[in-house]
Amino acid sequence: MSPDYLSKYPNPEVIRTSIQTAVPDAVTEVMEFRSETTLIVTASRIKEVCLFLRDDETWQFKLLADLAGVDWPDRACRFDVVYNLYSPKQNLRLRLKVQVSEADSVPSVVSVWSTANWHEREVFDMFGVKFEGHPNLTRILMPEDWEGHPLRKDFPLSYELPQFTHNMSDRPEWLEDGLRWFGDRQYGSGLPQSIPRQGPEGKPVAGWEGRPPEEESDNSEA
Numbered sequence: 001m002s003p004d005y006l007s008k009y010p011n012p013e014v015i016r017t018s019i020q021t022a023v024p025d026a027v028t029e030v031m032e033f034r035s036e037t038t039l040i041v042t043a044s045r046i047k048e049v050c051l052f053l054r055d056d057e058t059w060q061f062k063l064l065a066d067l068a069g070v071d072w073p074d075r076a077c078r079f080d081v082v083y084n085l086y087s088p089k090q091n092l093r094l095r096l097k098v099q100v101s102e103a104d105s106v107p108s109v110v111s112v113w114s115t116a117n118w119h120e121r122e123v124f125d126m127f128g129v130k131f132e133g134h135p136n137l138t139r140i141l142m143p144e145d146w147e148g149h150p151l152r153k154d155f156p157l158s159y160e161l162p163q164f165t166h167n168m169s170d171r172p173e174w175l176e177d178g179l180r181w182f183g184d185r186q187y188g189s190g191l192p193q194s195i196p197r198q199g200p201e202g203k204p205v206a207g208w209e210g211r212p213p214e215e216e217s218d219n220s221e222a
Contacts, residue, residue: 008092009037011029015094020051036095043098046083047107052095053085054112055218061085061094064109067119069127071153077101079129083109105130108137126151 009058012030016039018025026049041049054158063086070080077099098105108131109116121140128149131137139146143219148155174183 006087009035010092012039015039015059018056019049019052022056023048026185031200033064036060036093038097038100040097041107043100043104045079045111046081046096046098047079047112049096050083050112051110059087059092059094060089061092063088064113064119065093065116067109067116067123069123069129069150069151071127073153075099075175077104079127081106081123082127089184100129107132108134110134125149128152187203192213 012032015037016027016030019039023045026042029041031040039049050061053059064083065086066082066084068082068084070082070156072078072080079102080099081098081100083096085096086092087094095215098106106129108120108219110120110131110133112182116141117135120134121137124131124137125139125141126149134222138144142150157182
């Protein structure tokens with residue numbers, strides 16, 4: 001592919017100055033790494049910055065390509081919310097970040113890019129970050145009665161036996177105490193060292209460490 005077609009990132013200082021003129025004091029830090037530009041934005045000003053970047057004739061960031069979360073549990077403002085923007089007109093990309101604590105919320109940008117609706121719901125579901133002004137901030141991946149947020153780094157780990165055709169009848173059951181069972185063995189947060197080798201009707205099943213035992217051929221005694 002010709003380099004002319006590859007998207008680029010804007011000059012960090014140029015875009016910072018442009019935003020500063022329209023939304024003063026919104027950008028607190030500028031970072032450039034491997035020619036990628038990242039702007040750290042005050043959480044309360046993120047919607048204003050996004051509106052400017054979308055509508056400004058110079059930039060025209062019409063597409064929110066992605067919105068994601070990052071957990072830094074040892075930091076006071078524990079979460080990063082990351083916005084990856086794209087300008088089809090200028091063939092430019094830009095990354096915005098805001099930092100937010102568990103107690104605070106971030107202004108929703110659904111009114112700026114409608115695609116943010118499901119993105120923000122996923123970050124809420126996986127990390128617990130709240131988006132003020134979101135039209136329907138509910139879980140999108142986990143059940144409504146799920147407790148906790150699975151992509152937080154302090155979320156307890158568990159183990160579920162992978163399901164294959166040879167062990168479908170031995171599906172583990174979810175118990176009230178949150179532990180996984182397979183056969184007569186109990187698994188907590190660690191991985192099992194072994195699993196029962198006998199399935200229904202005495203048929204052998206796969207172990208954690210290996211493949212299903214090969215069945216003896218019908219003519220093995222021949």
